Amino acid sequence: MLETSNNNELPVLPGKRYFTIGEVSELCGVKPHVLRYWEQEFPQLKPVKRRGNRRYYQRQDVLMIRQIRSLLYEQGYTIGGARQRLSGEEAREEASQVKQLIRQLSTELEEVLEGLRR
Numbered sequence: 001m002l003e004t005s006n007n008n009e010l011p012v013l014p015g016k017r018y019f020t021i022g023e024v025s026e027l028c029g030v031k032p033h034v035l036r037y038w039e040q041e042f043p044q045l046k047p048v049k050r051r052g053n054r055r056y057y058q059r060q061d062v063l064m065i066r067q068i069r070s071l072l073y074e075q076g077y078t079i080g081g082a083r084q085r086l087s088g089e090e091a092r093e094e095a096s097q098v099k100q101l102i103r104q105l106s107t108e109l110e111e112v113l114e115g116l117r118r
Contacts (some may be wrong), residue, residue, distance in 0.1 A: 011026070013063075018056040018062075019057045019062060020057060021035055024057045028062065029067055030065065038065070042083055042086065045068070064086075071085060
């Protein structure tokens with residue numbers, strides 16, 4: 001999922017559960033006001049808000065931000081194009097999960113049918 005072209009230059013993510021907006025800013029090479037703007041533009045980006053509306057990002061949020069950064073700054077996508085690309089990836093992943101679930105259900109139904117025939 002994560003495009004790793006120039007993300008190798010970014011710092012390694014520490015093994016924490018939550019990150020403040022300042023920490024994410026440093027980890028992703030993006031200013032805090034840009035992160036707040038991206039929250040409005042990308043529905044996939046939803047940090048947890050706690051006391052005083054302070055944002056706490058989880059690991060998957062940081063990875064998503066790094067992917068957005070790569071799409072915009074390194075691959076030259078517009079915000080609309082990056083949003084479309086990310087939603088397309090989500091749709092493909094969801095379709096794959098649905099196909100896998102259908103195969104599993106089909107197998108289970110065949111086993112039930114086989115048991116009824118006996």
